[in-house]
Structures are given as structure tokens and as C-alpha cells.
Amino acid sequence: MSLTNIIKRLQDIMRNDAGINGDAQRIEQITWILFLKIYDTKEKDWEIHDDNYRSILPENLRYKNWAIDHKDGKALTGDALLNFVNNELFPSLKNIAITPKTLISQTIIKKAFEDNNNYMKDGILLRQVINTINELNLNGFKERHAFGEIYETILKSLQSAGNAGEFYTPRAVTDFMAKMISVKLGEKIADFACGTGGFLISALKELDSQVKTTKDREIYQSCIYGIEKKALPFLLCATNLLLHDIDNPEIYHDNSLTKNISEYKQADKFDVILMNPPYGGSEKENIKNNFPVELRSSETADLFMNVIMARLKRAGRAAVILPDGFLFGTDNAKVAIKSKLLSEFNLHTVIRLPHSVFAPYTSITTNILFFTAG
Incomplete structure (x- = not known):
């Protein structure tokens, strides 16, 4: 059968x-x-x-x-x-x-x-x-x-469960972003809202062709890092990575927004970040307090952008899917976050995604932002 x-x-x-x-x-x-x-x-x-x-x-x-x-x-x-x-x-x-x-x-x-x-x-x-x-x-x-x-x-089939958009990104999109970001064996690659592991798997597919020796395979095993807040997508992600022969998948069932971003050290930073952060949600005061006053947006995606910028290594590369609300919003925190992005990072490419990418599960217009640190 x-x-x-x-x-x-x-x-x-x-x-x-x-x-x-x-x-x-x-x-x-x-x-x-x-x-x-x-x-x-x-x-x-x-x-x-x-x-x-x-x-x-x-x-x-x-x-x-x-x-x-x-x-x-x-x-x-x-x-x-x-x-x-x-x-x-x-x-x-x-x-x-x-x-x-x-x-x-x-x-x-x-x-x-x-x-x-x-x-x-x-x-x-x-x-x-x-x-x-x-x-x-x-x-x-x-x-x-x-x-x-x-x-x-x-x-x-998660998509028919109604709320799938928050943790499922179409594979064609994750594959495209991993290819465009040009991941390299030995780099540490992160997704701080990894859902079912789509970006991590796409990155691994790119890395797999670079594996030539047993030592390369060991390096490949330790390239990825993920965090997922919700139980079901975390379980799906863990299963997905085991299926792809990652024996010790460095993924955590946690909320990436609960740590004060001032506490991140160099060891907490990554060469590559690939993400489609949750958007449309709002966060409580105790979460917002983990960010500098001027960057304390109520919008979940904005706070994830703060985490991404804090955890990207110098010369590191990021590809992030964000809604129009981030690009065109005018509230003080959004403006401050965008100002930081444009002054401290090189935002070199913005790709507007068709409405059909996440339809019919959301009508929000989205964009891929490609940028490097420093």
C-alpha cells in the first residue's frame, strides 16, 4: 500500500x-x-x-x-x-x-x-x-x-486545520530562501520560530551536497538551531529532523521572546538566520520588557526582528518573511526598529511575495527581506 x-x-x-x-x-x-x-x-x-x-x-x-x-x-x-x-x-x-x-x-x-x-x-x-x-x-x-x-x-494537511499559517511556510519558499542565502557547511543556521522545521530542512538540503567526508558529515549534523513555542509544530519538527538523519537536533521547545536581548553574547549569535516569524499577534508587557524602550512594539513580528538583529553575527546573513505592516507601519517602535535595520545592517533585497503564497489561510501581503550585519 x-x-x-x-x-x-x-x-x-x-x-x-x-x-x-x-x-x-x-x-x-x-x-x-x-x-x-x-x-x-x-x-x-x-x-x-x-x-x-x-x-x-x-x-x-x-x-x-x-x-x-x-x-x-x-x-x-x-x-x-x-x-x-x-x-x-x-x-x-x-x-x-x-x-x-x-x-x-x-x-x-x-x-x-x-x-x-x-x-x-x-x-x-x-x-x-x-x-x-x-x-x-x-x-x-x-x-x-x-x-x-x-x-x-x-x-x-495542517493548513486545513485553520491556524496552520502561523507555522507552515510552503516548501518552495523555504527552498528558495535557503538557496538565495547560500548556506555553507560549517555555518550555524538558526530559526527562532521554527514551526515544523521547513527552513532548517531546506538549509540541510543545501548543505548535504557539500558533504564529502565523514568529518563533513559530523559538521553537517551540528549546523542547525531552532526554537518553537507550540507543542504540535515542535513535535513535527523533531520528527522531521530525525527523518533527515539529524541525530542530535538542536531544537528547543521554548519562546524566543522571553530572554532579555541585552543578555545575548557572541556565542549566542549565528552566521545565517532564516525565518517566517509569527505576525498578527500581540505580546504582553512582561515580554515587551525584554527589549529597549524604543523598540517595544506590541506586534510579535517586530519583536522577532529585534531578536534577529541581536543574534546575527557580524557579516552574518538573514532572510526573513515579514508583512506589509512592518514595511509601512508608522508607530514609534516600528519606525525605530526599521531605523536600526537600515543604519546597522545592509538591507540589500526585498522580494514581494504573491498573495497566493499563503492563501486562503491569510490575506496578509508579505515580503522577503534579505540583509547582512555590519
Whole structure:
């Protein structure tokens, strides 16, 4: 059965479950199971290549030990499966003990599950969903990358969830921006509102062709950095990066606006920043207080521009999607932010995007700003 048919089957099964309400919850349900399946596949790789590798998961919580139906009548299903998922699996994953020495590849499990939920209330339907997902073969490099393409289908279906525009940028746009910014192996590339990881994946595609040696592959593994505030896109991003063989994805489930920008040091800066920050939202006073008085806009996108300018290395390059409101707004904070951009950075290119790029999910007119620091 084709991968696209599997996704459709999953959606059809979940429509019969009283606990799932709408596309966003269906996608979250598919994604947490997929994440654990993909993580299980990665752990097999890590165990093969590293004799000292030890899973952070207790044996009974490893996907291979509870999710696989061996057709011997012993697979968890019905109330027993629901009880395990709701009362053992999720509480344990949310409370995994981590230390500063814990590998990113292991801390990501706790981060991915801290704000996610199992919505399904029918354990028999949940078993059907898990069995359907288990039909996906992710063991080989080609199979994993083929599934990466189908993963786009899941991301695009976010758009029908209504609020997708805030964390899904069309792949043609992210690929174009990564190509235009000309990312280079060894550079640190960031997205401070990374959503499902579109810009990070596009940057990795550009870097992949530059990998020639084992050392290059190690450098490639540590090139990207992302922060995402919302639980579902963070989980999607983590899954996306694991699919693209980033073993220790340096992504964080956090809000980029909660740190005072005066505290950023040179080590917190990046060679390249690629972003489509959230716009249309407003921020509370405690968030605005993290910025100099003259730059304290209420508009979320404006505050992200402050963070971008504060965290771009000297001679660093940025490509950022911003609404017309940023370009043409006349309130004091907007004017001050634009003045800083024009006086301290080289804004060399502005590309106006067609209305159709984000239609019909938003009618806001947007632009790509390309600029360098210093």
C-alpha cells in the first residue's frame, strides 16, 4: 500500500474516535506515534554503530516492546492499551530524568512530549492506528527519505486545520530562501520560530551536497538551531529532523521572546538566520520588557526582528518573511526598529511575495527581506 493511502487510512480510522476533534488533533495523534516509531528506528542505528549506546527509555516503554503486533494475541489493545498509553507511557515520557550531560538525542523525547496528548478514547481504534503506522518501512535510508516526502503531505494537511499559517511556510519558499542565502557547511543556521522545521530542512538540503567526508558529515549534523513555542509544530519538527538523519537536533521547545536581548553574547549569535516569524499577534508587557524602550512594539513580528538583529553575527546573513505592516507601519517602535535595520545592517533585497503564497489561510501581503550585519 502506498504511503499516501496509509495516511488516508489513518485519518479515516480516527474519524470514528469520539476523543478526536478536528484535523489538528488527528495530526498530533499520528505524529506522536510516528515520532516514537522513527525514534525506535534511530535507536537501532545508534546501537549498531555505538556499543556503549544505552536508551534513556525503560525497556517496557520502547516502541518495539509495546507497539508491535506480532499476531500472537499478546499485543496491547482496547482498555489495556489505553491504560498503558495514558497512565504509563505519557506520564513517563513527560518526566524522563535528564541532566546537563544527557544527549540532545535523548532529551528531545521529554521536550517532544511535555505538552502533547493522546486524544483517542477507543483502544481498539488506537491499536488499528498503530498497526497501520507499523506498515511503514523506515529501516532503510531510501525508505526513510521517501517517507520524508510523504511527511510533506502531513504538514500540508495542517493548513486545513485553520491556524496552520502561523507555522507552515510552503516548501518552495523555504527552498528558495535557503538557496538565495547560500548556506555553507560549517555555518550555524538558526530559526527562532521554527514551526515544523521547513527552513532548517531546506538549509540541510543545501548543505548535504557539500558533504564529502565523514568529518563533513559530523559538521553537517551540528549546523542547525531552532526554537518553537507550540507543542504540535515542535513535535513535527523533531520528527522531521530525525527523518533527515539529524541525530542530535538542536531544537528547543521554548519562546524566543522571553530572554532579555541585552543578555545575548557572541556565542549566542549565528552566521545565517532564516525565518517566517509569527505576525498578527500581540505580546504582553512582561515580554515587551525584554527589549529597549524604543523598540517595544506590541506586534510579535517586530519583536522577532529585534531578536534577529541581536543574534546575527557580524557579516552574518538573514532572510526573513515579514508583512506589509512592518514595511509601512508608522508607530514609534516600528519606525525605530526599521531605523536600526537600515543604519546597522545592509538591507540589500526585498522580494514581494504573491498573495497566493499563503492563501486562503491569510490575506496578509508579505515580503522577503534579505540583509547582512555590519
